[in-house]
Amino acid sequence: xxxxxxxxxxxxxxxxxxxxxxxxxxxxxxxxxxxxxxxxxxxxxxxxxxxxxxxxxxxxxxxxxxxxxxxxxxxxxxxxxxxxxxxxxxxxxxxxxxxxxxxxxxxxxxxxxxxxxxxxxxxxxxxxxxxxxxxxxxxxxxxxxxxxxxxxxxxxxxxxxxxxxxxxxxxxxxxxxxxxxxxxxxxxxxxxxxxxxxxxxxxxxxxxxxxxxxxxxxxxxxxxxxxxxxxxxxxxxxxxxxxxxxxxxxxxxxxxxxxxxxxxxxxxxxxxxxxxxxxxxxxxxxxxxxxxxxxxxxxxxxxxxxxxxxxxxxxxxxxxxxxxxxxxxxxxxxxxxxxxxxxxxxxxxxxxxxxx
Numbered sequence: 001x002x003x004x005x006x007x008x009x010x011x012x013x014x015x016x017x018x019x020x021x022x023x024x025x026x027x028x029x030x031x032x033x034x035x036x037x038x039x040x041x042x043x044x045x046x047x048x049x050x051x052x053x054x055x056x057x058x059x060x061x062x063x064x065x066x067x068x069x070x071x072x073x074x075x076x077x078x079x080x081x082x083x084x085x086x087x088x089x090x091x092x093x094x095x096x097x098x099x100x101x102x103x104x105x106x107x108x109x110x111x112x113x114x115x116x117x118x119x120x121x122x123x124x125x126x127x128x129x130x131x132x133x134x135x136x137x138x139x140x141x142x143x144x145x146x147x148x149x150x151x152x153x154x155x156x157x158x159x160x161x162x163x164x165x166x167x168x169x170x171x172x173x174x175x176x177x178x179x180x181x182x183x184x185x186x187x188x189x190x191x192x193x194x195x196x197x198x199x200x201x202x203x204x205x206x207x208x209x210x211x212x213x214x215x216x217x218x219x220x221x222x223x224x225x226x227x228x229x230x231x232x233x234x235x236x237x238x239x240x241x242x243x244x245x246x247x248x249x250x251x252x253x254x255x256x257x258x259x260x261x262x263x264x265x266x267x268x269x270x271x272x273x274x275x276x277x278x279x280x281x282x283x284x285x286x287x288x289x290x291x292x293x294x295x296x297x298x299x300x301x302x303x304x305x306x307x308x309x310x311x312x313x314x315x316x317x318x319x320x321x322x323x324x325x326x327x328x329x330x331x332x333x334x335x336x337x338x339x340x341x342x343x344x345x346x347x348x349x350x351x352x353x354x355x356x
Contacts (some may be wrong), residue, residue: 005062018063018065019036020035020068021034021063021067021085022061022067023049023060024060026128027175031049031083032070032071032082033082036085037084037085041088043060046059046088046089047085048088049083049084050084050086051083051130053134053135054134054135056131057094093131096131096133104127104129107159108124108126111124111127114154114158115151120146120147120148122141122142122146124139126173126176127139134161135161135163136155136161139167140165140166148165151165169196171196171225173220175190177190181219181224183226193225199227199228204227206235207231209227234262237262237263237265242289244257248292248301249292250301252271252300252301253271254271255271256270256271256272258270258277267279267281288301
């Protein structure tokens with residue numbers, strides 16, 4: 001949950017420096033505290049802050065003018081309800097806090113056993129001890145309202161602490177536990193996402209995703225938050241895509257829409273008898289839709305009119321000319337042979353005759 005302070009290298013007036021600081025606690029929980037003592041803080045410093053009936057330890061995550069913008073974004077007013085920062089944490093404070101954190105895991109296991117014994121319909125996901133070891137916050141999720149009054153009595157008597165039960169949603173639970181998503185990165189809810197917006201199945205339909213719950217759901221069991229990231233871009237690109245409610249009517253047959261490439265603006269259609277898909281741009285699809293509305297049908301998806309077939313005689317005209325040519329040559333040869341006569345000497349030959 002670290003943030004980048006893009007104003008840190010800029011010289012700001014010391015008198016006008018914003019005195020409220022954002023402090024981060026366990027599993028990304030953040031809150032705002034007032035730097036009344038004028039401490040020289042840097043991002044990442046461990047500080048001791050004021051909490052009801054005690055103190056707690058956190059780390060500075062943001063300061064300066066960006067804190068003012070964050071408070072405006074989250075609609076938090078600058079009033080007396082904002083607690084103050086006591087001091088920068090010493091080494092003894094850090095060592096004591098590490099010892100307190102060691103109690104969280106055994107307390108979690110023991111509390112789950114108590115919940116099973118009381119047969120309460122709730123799921124305990126995390127425990128956060130206060131740095132002064134006087135209070136513990138139990139984070140749980142449940143579908144219905146839970147009566148945990150008896151549970152609080154048992155926990156306070158066994159662990160000798162003040163108990164606070166805080167119900168969280170399934171997405172907040174996934175953010176506190178953390179994990180790796182199907183994309184190979186850490187969960188958005190546990191790294192940088194702080195506000196959970198509603199995600200509907202229509203977001204998957206706009207992006208031509210298969211409505212498979214196992215692929216669209218995150219580790220929390222709800223629809224993935226990343227379905228909303230590119231939704232506006234898809235909606236803007238879909239404004240140019242024509243709405244095809246039925247098949248395209250052609251003389252070759254009815255073509256059904258199989259696939260749409262939204263950003264390349266190409267739509268694939270296929271005939272019922274064929275397994276091949278024919279890509280068409282949106283201009284051609286609109287033209288066919290207009291023809292169908294007028295009661296006309298193009299010859300095919302890519303041609304409006306069918307090509308006229310040439311008659312068979314025209315196709316064989318070249319062969320007929322060649323045959324006629326060879327017939328004429330053979331007739332001439334036969335005529336020459338007839339004029340030449342037999343094999344004897346020609347009567348007008350110049351061969352000398354013998355005298356008796």
